[in-house]
Amino acid sequence: MLAEPQRQPRLERETSPPAATAPYFAGDVRSFELTRIGWVARLFRRRWFQFAVILPNQIIFWVALIGGFIGTVDPTRSFGTAITWYFWFFAVLAGALMVGRVWCQICPFGGFAEWIQRLTPWGRRERGLTLNRRWPERWAVWGIIPGALVFYLLTWVEEYYNVVGPGKPIYTSYLIIFVFALAIGTFSVFGRRTFCRYLCPLSAPVGIFSTVGVLSGFRTRDRERCMSCDTKECMRGSKVSYGCPWFEFPGSNATNQGCGLCTECFKGCPNDNVGLYLQPPLTNVHSPGKRRWDVAWALVLLWGIGWYQQWNALSWFSNARGTGIDDWLNRLTGWPHYPNPLGYLLLTAGVAAGYYLYSRAAARWAGADWRRLFTAGAYALIPVVGADYLARQLPKLWDHVTRVITTASDPFGWGWNLFGTARLPIYHTRLLPPGGVVATQVAVMAIATAAAGWAAWRIWRRDWGGERPRVLGALALAVLAAGVYTAVMYVAMQAAE
Ligand code: SF4
Ligand code: SF4
Numbered sequence: 001m002l003a004e005p006q007r008q009p010r011l012e013r014e015t016s017p018p019a020a021t022a023p024y025f026a027g028d029v030r031s032f033e034l035t036r037i038g039w040v041a042r043l044f045r046r047r048w049f050q051f052a053v054i055l056p057n058q059i060i061f062w063v064a065l066i067g068g069f070i071g072t073v074d075p076t077r078s079f080g081t082a083i084t085w086y087f088w089f090f091a092v093l094a095g096a097l098m099v100g101r102v103w104c105q106i107c108p109f110g111g112f113a114e115w116i117q118r119l120t121p122w123g124r125r126e127r128g129l130t131l132n133r134r135w136p137e138r139w140a141v142w143g144i145i146p147g148a149l150v151f152y153l154l155t156w157v158e159e160y161y162n163v164v165g166p167g168k169p170i171y172t173s174y175l176i177i178f179v180f181a182l183a184i185g186t187f188s189v190f191g192r193r194t195f196c197r198y199l200c201p202l203s204a205p206v207g208i209f210s211t212v213g214v215l216s217g218f219r220t221r222d223r224e225r226c227m228s229c230d231t232k233e234c235m236r237g238s239k240v241s242y243g244c245p246w247f248e249f250p251g252s253n254a255t256n257q258g259c260g261l262c263t264e265c266f267k268g269c270p271n272d273n274v275g276l277y278l279q280p281p282l283t284n285v286h287s288p289g290k291r292r293w294d295v296a297w298a299l300v301l302l303w304g305i306g307w308y309q310q311w312n313a314l315s316w317f318s319n320a321r322g323t324g325i326d327d328w329l330n331r332l333t334g335w336p337h338y339p340n341p342l343g344y345l346l347l348t349a350g351v352a353a354g355y356y357l358y359s360r361a362a363a364r365w366a367g368a369d370w371r372r373l374f375t376a377g378a379y380a381l382i383p384v385v386g387a388d389y390l391a392r393q394l395p396k397l398w399d400h401v402t403r404v405i406t407t408a409s410d411p412f413g414w415g416w417n418l419f420g421t422a423r424l425p426i427y428h429t430r431l432l433p434p435g436g437v438v439a440t441q442v443a444v445m446a447i448a449t450a451a452a453g454w455a456a457w458r459i460w461r462r463d464w465g466g467e468r469p470r471v472l473g474a475l476a477l478a479v480l481a482a483g484v485y486t487a488v489m490y491v492a493m494q495a496a497e
């Protein structure tokens with residue numbers, strides 16, 4: 001038996017704007033329905049569709065996983081580390097910011113665990129391999145924060161073992177195994193994609209940054225039709241489809257943040273009332289239907305991680321002479337080496353505390369409720385924080401992405417030449433000089449700051465009806481300060497990886 005949809009938890013229901021200003025398609029937003037294109041609709045109706053788009057990534061990640069155990073220990077010669085850290089993470093972030101939650105549609109972690117849970121790679125079975133428990137309500141009120149905390153912990157572990165450096169390929173394998181194990185374990189106990197909704201470490205960054213992208217997520221064509229629909233196959237499932245694995249209801253979906261693009265509701269709606277739309281970028285940032293506290297806090301946590309990773313690239317924070325802040329903290333606490341957990345905790349908590357205090361002070365100055373300002377400001381900051389994550393991947397991308405091509409022919413570093421690319425001189429090719437890398441990072445931050453400023457203006461108009469100009473001032477100041485600070489840090493880092 002598959003789980004009934006869970007009630008939306010309390011945190012997710014909290015919202016800044018009144019419902020009347022949160023219309024279905026975010027007001028007068030223009031949109032284009034992709035699923036009106038015949039071949040797109042036919043493809044999405046095939047049960048094997050999602051299996052087919054997951055399978056290539058499944059193969060790549062299993063090669064990466066196995067390579068860490070049986071392949072070379074040189075990370076620059078290993079296909080697994082090359083594709084994961086020189087390309088994959090960049091592609092996930094770029095896909096989220098430009099398109100939407102596309103990574104989740106093709107993700108091997110959730111995909112593999114779901115195949116086991118359903119006991120079929122693409123069929124429709126009534127029973128699967130899961131205890132089908134419900135995520136307890138007292139946990140669900142925290143929304144995506146548990147997943148954000150898993151990401152927070154994994155980032156520290158990644159820094160400790162220099163996984164993304166990249167370090168030894170075996171560490172990348174351990175990381176992949178951990179996410180697979182966590183996914184399979186959670187899918188085995190809890191119903192549907194509880195893991196993806198609440199616990200996946202990638203769910204917070206991918207879901208939040210996807211709100212910048214142009215893909216709306218699946219939602220209904222005619223909401224009134226859903227109100228009078230008694231069967232609700234989109235949520236309950238049907239003979240040809242599963243109920244929404246992500247516990248979303250397309251009939252009230254007004255953001256792309258929680259839709260994993262699995263196409264089940266599109267397959268299952270007997271009234272042909274579900275579609276996938278293209279919208280202007282940032283629609284789900286400024287007009288998501290409702291603003292969620294858990295999303296705001298998760299964004300602030302991600303922002304703090306971003307600060308930490310920028311600081312640690314500077315010599316006064318950590319250096320070979322042992323004179324940096326992190327080195328001093330290690331001596332003080334007896335910690336063996338970078339990164340000191342106390343430093344990580346203090347800096348990330350400091351960013352959260354700083355933003356909290358700013359929201360309190362700005363709200364008092366603007367005569368607004370601080371909770372609304374805190375949440376609205378966090379949404380306005382999404383483009384800046386997302387761009388920060390993307391910009392941090394650019395040195396690896398520009399300097400080493402060509403190694404994906406060379407290692408593809410020799411994935412384990414055994415001297416193979418499967419596709420004739422193993423010994424190409426592009427192994428040493430840098431696509432941009434260091435100055436060019438920094439220029440692209442600053443350009444990304446400049447575009448994101450402008451986008452966030454525009455989103456702040458839309459948020460102010462929507463949530464405060466264009467009144468209280470000081471609110472707009474507070475939002476704009478936060479966005480501008482964050483964008484300029486981050487760009488300056490990239491200049492200071494000088495393309496450090
Ligand atoms: S939430 Fe995580 S496990 Fe689920 S599809 Fe997205 S990235 Fe994969
Ligand atoms: S099954 Fe179709 S019409 Fe019925 S509620 Fe779901 S999306 Fe709406």
Ligand code: SF4
Pocket residue numbers: 217218219234243244245246247248249250258259260261262263264265266
């Ligand atoms: S069933 Fe529909 S709403 Fe739910 S995740 Fe899949 S595509 Fe999105």
